[in-house]
Amino acid sequence: MSVEIFYDADADLGIIQGRKVAVIGYGSQGHAHALSLRDSGVDVRIGLAEGSKSRAKAEDEGLRVCTTAEAAAEADVIMILTPDTKQRAIYEQDIAPHLKDGDALFFGHGFNIRYGLIKPPANVDVAMVAPKGPGHLVRRQFVDGKGVPCLIAVEQDPSGGAQALALAYAAAIGGARAGVIKTTFTEETETDLFGEQAVLCGGASALVQTGFEVLTEAGYAPEIAYFEVLHELKLIVDLMYEGGIARMRYSISDTAEYGDLTRGPRVITPEVKENMKAILREVQDGTFAKEWVSEDEQGRPQFSKLQKAGEQHSIEETGRKLRGLMSWVDRPITETA
Ligand SMILES: NC(=O)C1=CN([C@@H]2O[C@H](COP(=O)(O)OP(=O)(O)OC[C@H]3O[C@@H](n4cnc5c(N)ncnc54)[C@H](OP(=O)(O)O)[C@@H]3O)[C@@H](O)[C@H]2O)C=CC1
Ligand SMILES: CC[C@](O)(C(C)=O)C(=O)O
Ligand SMILES: [Mg+2]
Ligand SMILES: [Mg+2]
Numbered sequence: 001m002s003v004e005i006f007y008d009a010d011a012d013l014g015i016i017q018g019r020k021v022a023v024i025g026y027g028s029q030g031h032a033h034a035l036s037l038r039d040s041g042v043d044v045r046i047g048l049a050e051g052s053k054s055r056a057k058a059e060d061e062g063l064r065v066c067t068t069a070e071a072a073a074e075a076d077v078i079m080i081l082t083p084d085t086k087q088r089a090i091y092e093q094d095i096a097p098h099l100k101d102g103d104a105l106f107f108g109h110g111f112n113i114r115y116g117l118i119k120p121p122a123n124v125d126v127a128m129v130a131p132k133g134p135g136h137l138v139r140r141q142f143v144d145g146k147g148v149p150c151l152i153a154v155e156q157d158p159s160g161g162a163q164a165l166a167l168a169y170a171a172a173i174g175g176a177r178a179g180v181i182k183t184t185f186t187e188e189t190e191t192d193l194f195g196e197q198a199v200l201c202g203g204a205s206a207l208v209q210t211g212f213e214v215l216t217e218a219g220y221a222p223e224i225a226y227f228e229v230l231h232e233l234k235l236i237v238d239l240m241y242e243g244g245i246a247r248m249r250y251s252i253s254d255t256a257e258y259g260d261l262t263r264g265p266r267v268i269t270p271e272v273k274e275n276m277k278a279i280l281r282e283v284q285d286g287t288f289a290k291e292w293v294s295e296d297e298q299g300r301p302q303f304s305k306l307q308k309a310g311e312q313h314s315i316e317e318t319g320r321k322l323r324g325l326m327s328w329v330d331r332p333i334t335e336t337a
Contacts, residue, residue, distance in 0.1 A: 006152075006180040011171035013040060015164055019104075022047050022075035024068050024090065025082035026054035028135030029108045033079060033173050034063055036142045040172035047071030047078075047094075068094040077165070079106040079129070085296035088117045099124050104165055109192060110185035113155055115289040125162040126155040129170045130188050136333075142174035150175030151183045193283045198276045205310070207267075208233065212315045222318040230319060231329075 023034040024047040037044045046058045047068035058065050072078050072095045104125040112118040120126050131138045133148035152166040170180045208230050215225035239248040249257050282288045323330040
């Protein structure tokens with residue numbers, strides 16, 4: 001199936017420059033969108049809860065901060081960039097009452113529309129601009145003159161202009177430098193959840209932690225294990241990013257390549273592929289969404305326990321020590337590039 005991919009030349013920045021945009025939330029994606037929209041000449045304000053911890057960060061960047069309700073009332077493009085599990089309540093309390101004809105409701109991920117948690121009225125455009133990368137890198141790449149690819153989708157289009165508006169927004173945050181693919185809320189939500197669970201976050205973290213455990217439990221030095229399975233992983237993935245798996249295999253030794261070709265399938269076995277398929281089914285049939293919404297409603301007991309266990313894994317202590325000795329690696333978490 002072929003896809004439509006758009007670049008800067010296909011986008012009309014003037015469309016988003018002619019609108020009043022509210023970015024609701026100033027976290028990973030919120031700060032990236034708001035700052036890059038502002039730098040692209042867009043009229044942007046930030047919507048936050050009263051007493052929000054994010055207020056000072058946004059104001060330090062010279063952005064105007066209002067309550068979510070004020071921002072939604074003032075703007076005609078409202079981008080919701082708070083955590084997925086919080087969006088429904090924020091929408092119902094502070095956004096829905098202020099929606100008017102001609103407004104556009106935007107999302108950075110399709111979760112709430114795909115699983116029917118938010119049901120916007122028919123008189124507003126509903127669209128998505130979903131960057132395929134973490135917010136802090138969306139901003140860093142924009143500042144560096146690069147861009148993170150984005151997916152756009154349109155769920156409702158009473159104005160007839162929702163796609164052009166989404167493409168203009170994606171261009172304003174740097175996405176059209178790399179490529180903007182048109183998709184649906186369903187395809188974005190299901191592929192994004194699968195990707196982060198099975199490969200990018202869940203799969204990769206478990207692979208690294210398990211490799212570290214196997215080496216250290218066999219008596220090898222944790223520092224050597226860390227460099228081997230975590231630090232070098234970035235360098236290997238950089239080669240894949242630049243030229244695919246073939247480029248990585250070109251650069252590694254024949255010994256590594258033979259080990260890759262013969263041992264890789266012993267790690268990622270047919271059973272692992274079946275596990276991945278089960279994870280995809282839980283995303284498609286709504287099991288994961290139901291579980292996550294319920295976990296959040298109960299105060300995230302399992303999330304907090306597993307998060308703490310991850311933070312206490314011995315690879316983190318080894319990593320902190322080694323990264324502290326490499327000034328170019330130990331980059332503090334900041335909300336700017
Ligand atoms: N993280 C990423 O890189 C990516 C995220 N997305 C999508 O983007 C959206 C935003 O995700 P992300 O950037 O990670 O979100 P964050 O967790 O970084 O959002 C935090 C922001 O939301 C505000 N917030 C949190 N809870 C509430 C609440 N109950 N009421 C009002 N504001 C609240 C916080 O304010 P305060 O400081 O006051 O707590 C803060 O400003 C999601 O739909 C996500 O799936 C898509 C692609 C990648
Ligand atoms: C990979 C995780 C992600 O989907 C992202 C950064 O793209 C997210 O939800 O944060
Ligand atoms: Mg993603
Ligand atoms: Mg995601």
